[in-house]
Structure formats: C-alpha cells, structure tokens
Amino acid sequence: MTYRLHNFFRSSTSTRLRAALNHKGLAYDYVPYVLRDGETRTPDYLAMNPQGLVPTLERDDGAFMMQSLAIIEWLDETHPEPPLLPADPDGRARVRALAYMIACEIHPLNNLRVLFRLRDQFGADEEAQKDWFTHWVTTTFDALETALASSDRTGTCCHGDTPTLADICLYAQVWNNRRFGIALDSWPTIARIYAGLDKLPAFAAAAPPEQPDAG
C-alpha cells in the first residue's frame, strides 16, 4: 500500500496524521492545500472528502479516508507495530479519553473555519479570536494537566513511556497553540511530555515548520 496525504502544514489534524504515519514507518506523498484560498472546497476535493477538511488519506486501492482519529485507529489496526494504543482495555480507554479531551474539546473550537465564523458573525478581531482560542486551550489543558499529573500511569509520555494516540493529539495541539503564542508554563506535565515527544524523529518530522508548504 502506498499513500498520498492531502493536507496543510499548519493544520493540527494534519500534524496528527503525519506523526502517526511516521511512527508506523509508512512513507507518503505530500499534497499541500492552502485552506485560506478555498483549495479544499473545490468539487475535486469534495469528491474525496465531503467535509472539505484536511487531512484526507488516499490509498492506492482507490479509497479516500477522512477524519484524522478514524484514520489513525485504522493505521493501528492494519499496521499494529509499533502500537499507538495500549493492549489492555482500561489503558485504551484512558488513552482515548486523553486524546478526545483535545480532539473533542479544544481543536473543534479553535480551527480556522471557527475563527472565520467568529469574525463574520460577531465581528471578532484578532484579539477577540485570541481570547476565544486561549480560553478553550486553558479550560482543557488545566483538566488535562490534572489528569496527567495525578495518575501513576503517566510516564515520559501520556501513558507509559511510549507514544500513543494521546501524545499525537497533545503534540499537535501544542504546535497549534503557537499560533497565538500560548506558553506551557502553567502546565508542567504537558510541557515535559511535549519536550520528550519533540525529540522523537517521527514527531519532530511531523511538525508544521518541517513541511514542504511551510511559509
């Protein structure tokens, strides 16, 4: 199987999928899109992904996959080593819950189309958008810090000492936070885990500045 990754360097969900592909040792062709220019709203793109969102993973059997977390679960099922979820159900539930704290409570509120909507419906300027963005990061990172710092299952990574789906979401979100200059000082466990992940080649190579379309 070969892969084409339709994505955007700064997109947090694209960063997640790049880290997962790298972690599994899977090569892919990189196909960039400029979100601000509507390049994912064309008929051709919508035929691949009816939401008009990145990323889309195109497979050489003709399938187009959407929704980063669904694709990562599929990668973990079809390419089990190295794993991105623990083997035990309780561990899997913990890792998924940590991942969804970010994927369901921060990212959906802070992506580009939401910031555009705030501008269009409420006249939110850059400062108001930053307040909004920071509010949702802070609300969930406070809870995530508590969840991580209070559990003996937290290791050098979110769950033990090897990266999981939770680390993938954490790493991508910390990169996304830089858009509005949010520092990690209030969240020492998150900061420690992020710093460790950023030393792993699979993660570092997925970071936005490393991509061919980085401005």
Place this chain on the structure above:
Amino acid sequence: MTYRLHNFFRSSTSTRLRAALNHKGLAYDYVPYVLRDGETRTPDYLAMNPQGLVPTLERDDGAFMMQSLAIIEWLDETHPEPPLLPADPDGRARVRALAYMIACEIHPLNNLRVLFRLRDQFGADEEAQKDWFTHWVTTTFDALETALASSDRTGTCCHGDTPTLADICLYAQVWNNRRFGIALDSWPTIARIYAGLDKLPAFAAAAPPEQPDAG
C-alpha cells in the same frame, strides 16, 4: 460489574452513552446533575472527572471513566455483543469517521458551555446562538448526508442494518438539534436512519424525555 451513570437528560454525550449501555443490555443507576446550576463544577464531581463534564461512568471497582466515545469503545471491547463497530478495519474506519463528523465537528461547537461563552464574550442572544448552532449542524449534516447517501455500505443504519457508534452519535445529535427546532427535511437519509433508530427500544429509552430528570 455494576455501573452508576453521572449524567444529564438533555446532554447529547449522555444520550450517546445511555444508548450504548442499553444496546449492550447493561443496567445502570442514573445520577442526574443540573449543568446550569454548576453541579458538575463541585470539588466532588471534579475529583471524578477533572473536566467537570458529563457523562462520567462509575464502576464498582472504583474506576471513573470519562469522554463518551472512549467509554463506548471500552464497552465494545469488554462487552463485544452486540457489537457497535464492524469487524473489518475499513468498516470500522468508516463508522468512526461518520461518528467523528458529529462528535468532533458539531457537538463541541454547540454544547451549553460554548453557547454561554458566546453570550459572555460576544453578547450573543438566543437568536444569535441559534444561528451559530444551526450553522454548524447544517455544515456537517450536509456533508454527512452526502457521505451516507453516496455509499452502498449505508443500510437501514449508517453502516449496514445494525446500529453502530455512528448511529449513536447521529441519534443523540438529532435530539440535540430539537433544542433550536432544527428539522431534518434537508437530509432525507439522516431522517430515515433516525426514524429507524427511534423504533429500537435501546435508543428510544435513551432519549432525553424518557429520563428521570427530564423537566
């Protein structure tokens, strides 16, 4: 194992988990919270669930589980019959993608704390909140309708003829839409699937009006 479900009748994520528990034939004690009164922001609740969100599933082994989709995956792993995900990886990826379209692109933007934030930060009145809510439902339901109507894997349910995680999210979201009176006329496939689900006792019993705390 016995369960206590800490939840709120109108919460969409609570509806999801009730439907999943019912579908698996698992009984639970119902513990209601009034979100508007801050009952999930108390120290006791935050000790169970650091996000202060519903639902929380309490197990008799002392574990507290959070994030509805993580709990439902756990239920499916520990109580496999009847399944809530297909057996094949491609089917599982499709069901998860459909579920995440709702869980990552609609619900996070439209829950109560977000509507409160719109009111507090931008002065959004009920009408502006309705516009916001309706915008995100419409954006994703348009794409979901396309994804469902264009696939031969769609059956009486989102994927084949038995309920999956995607149906659980769809059913809960359609209930949530009623908060602002959103009709399903524009989305005939979603409407058809919803109507079928509403005839299943496991789903119908999970609906908000059926709960003990329904006002």
